[in-house]
Amino acid sequence: HGTSQISEQGHLVIGGVNTVELAKQYGTPLFVYDVALIRERALQFQEAFKKENVPYQVAYASKAFSCMAMFQLADELGLSLDVVSGGELFTAIEAGFPMERVHFHGNNKSLEELEMAVEAQIGCVVVDNFYELAELSRISKEKNYKMNILLRITPGVEAHTHDYISTGQEDSKFGFDLVSGQVHEAVQTAFEDEWLNLLGVHSHIGSQIFETTGFVMAVEKMFELVVEWKERFGFIPTVLNLGGGFGIRYIEGDTPLPAGEYVTKMIEVVKQKATEADLTMPEIWIEPGRSLVGDAGTTLYSIGSKKHIPNVRDYLAVDGGMSDNLRPALYQAEYEGVLANRANEEATETFSIAGKCCESGDMLIWDLPLPKANHEDILAVFCTGAYGYAMANNYNRIPRPAVVFVEDGEAFEVIRRERYEDLIRLDLPLVKKVAK
Numbered sequence: 001h002g003t004s005q006i007s008e009q010g011h012l013v014i015g016g017v018n019t020v021e022l023a024k025q026y027g028t029p030l031f032v033y034d035v036a037l038i039r040e041r042a043l044q045f046q047e048a049f050k051k052e053n054v055p056y057q058v059a060y061a062s063k064a065f066s067c068m069a070m071f072q073l074a075d076e077l078g079l080s081l082d083v084v085s086g087g088e089l090f091t092a093i094e095a096g097f098p099m100e101r102v103h104f105h106g107n108n109k110s111l112e113e114l115e116m117a118v119e120a121q122i123g124c125v126v127v128d129n130f131y132e133l134a135e136l137s138r139i140s141k142e143k144n145y146k147m148n149i150l151l152r153i154t155p156g157v158e159a160h161t162h163d164y165i166s167t168g169q170e171d172s173k174f175g176f177d178l179v180s181g182q183v184h185e186a187v188q189t190a191f192e193d194e195w196l197n198l199l200g201v202h203s204h205i206g207s208q209i210f211e212t213t214g215f216v217m218a219v220e221k222m223f224e225l226v227v228e229w230k231e232r233f234g235f236i237p238t239v240l241n242l243g244g245g246f247g248i249r250y251i252e253g254d255t256p257l258p259a260g261e262y263v264t265k266m267i268e269v270v271k272q273k274a275t276e277a278d279l280t281m282p283e284i285w286i287e288p289g290r291s292l293v294g295d296a297g298t299t300l301y302s303i304g305s306k307k308h309i310p311n312v313r314d315y316l317a318v319d320g321g322m323s324d325n326l327r328p329a330l331y332q333a334e335y336e337g338v339l340a341n342r343a344n345e346e347a348t349e350t351f352s353i354a355g356k357c358c359e360s361g362d363m364l365i366w367d368l369p370l371p372k373a374n375h376e377d378i379l380a381v382f383c384t385g386a387y388g389y390a391m392a393n394n395y396n397r398i399p400r401p402a403v404v405f406v407e408d409g410e411a412f413e414v415i416r417r418e419r420y421e422d423l424i425r426l427d428l429p430l431v432k433k434v435a436k
């Protein structure tokens with residue numbers, strides 16, 4: 001998939017670069033990002049808006065994969081940036097990302113984070129709750145900077161996805177609740193606040209969504225509200241942010257729509273609703289994370305030990321696991337993979353791919369068809385670009401992998417591999433009690 005090919009020697013090639021060589025040069029586990037595919041995905045979203053001639057922003061939900069080079073690429077692609085913490089904002093500042101295109105999310109932004117956002121004069125804060133509304137107004141006044149905001153509302157739409165990544169349902173920690181009417185109070189308060197500039201509203205219904213139904217329902221809900229606000233206190237939003245959540249294909253059987261189709265459907269419904277309500281067409285913002293970087297990422301692992309249990313199963317263990325990809329353990333997420341050094345050979349066996357963490361749940365793939373694999377073969381696992389490195393951790397004090405970008409036959413390291421010294425960088429030695 002993507003720009004991947006198989007070379008004459010049977011090696012998996014991504015972005016014109018031989019992955020077996022990459023594994024040799026940078027070691028494993030290694031995240032490899034196909035930059036051309038990220039460009040293509042960004043364009044798919046942007047073209048869909050341009051075609052309909054609708055003002056828009058496509059904000060990269062950077063939680064999916066953040067590092068300075070990724071933020072610089074996002075800037076180059078004309079994307080805005082959705083950050084959810086001081087750490088992501090700091091990375092954006094350091095990467096030189098234009099602050100006017102940064103949107104700040106989160107259900108519990110600290111006062112320090114809000115101050116940082118106001119000082120950096122970012123494009124917009126997506127306000128989640130009453131506490132934040134009051135504090136942001138106070139900080140904006142103190143720093144003499146009128147902050148643009150959106151209000152996050154919980155549209156009460158259930159997305160059909162894993163419970164942990166479903167966010168739009170009524171009983172959620174995110175946003176202003178619609179059913180109890182809190183959202184009206186929030187909108188009126190924000191609208192009347194002289195230190196806040198209320199641009200509009202935001203909703204995000206969940207992640208890894210394959211259909212447009214949920215988005216359509218969210219738009220419909222939002223317009224019911226908009227009409228009410230216009231009548232009650234004259235507020236007309238200029239921005240509708242419909243969040244992210246567009247699904248990607250991890251395994252055969254996953255059936256996402258092409259990226260642009262989600263957008264086209266949203267635009268159609270917003271146009272129709274705006275006309276019905278006699279309102280000018282608002283700007284539409286979206287926040288894709290997974291669908292921009294997910295299928296662009298491939299993880300390369302070296303195969304180590306094997307275990308054969310007669311009549312039961314064959315295990316192949318790799319040099320990473322839940323330390324670089326938590327998704328199978330956390331969400332029972334499924335992946336596909338091939339042997340990168342023998343990509344031309346037919347799959348004649350099935351292996352279950354185990355990680356190296358001391359935990360039975362550390363399994364990456366169950367029953368993966370592969371050629372007869374051996375120690376030192378390279379396993380490539382596809383579609384690890386979103387929430388892979390981003391959720392990587394140092395469980396068992398396993399150093400986090402390196403990350404390279406590949407494009408047009410060239411590779412660029414964008415995150416170096418953690419070394420053992422990095423692991424103890426923050427450790428302080430035990431202080432012995434001084435004998436009196």
Ligand code: LLP
Binds near residue numbers: 082204206244288
């Ligand atoms: N906007 C908001 C407000 C969000 O909460 C999220 C994701 C996104 C945008 C981007 O969603 P995406 O386009 O990437 O689906 N760790 C989980 C996914 C958590 C998503 C959290 N919020 C996973 O690995 O599946």
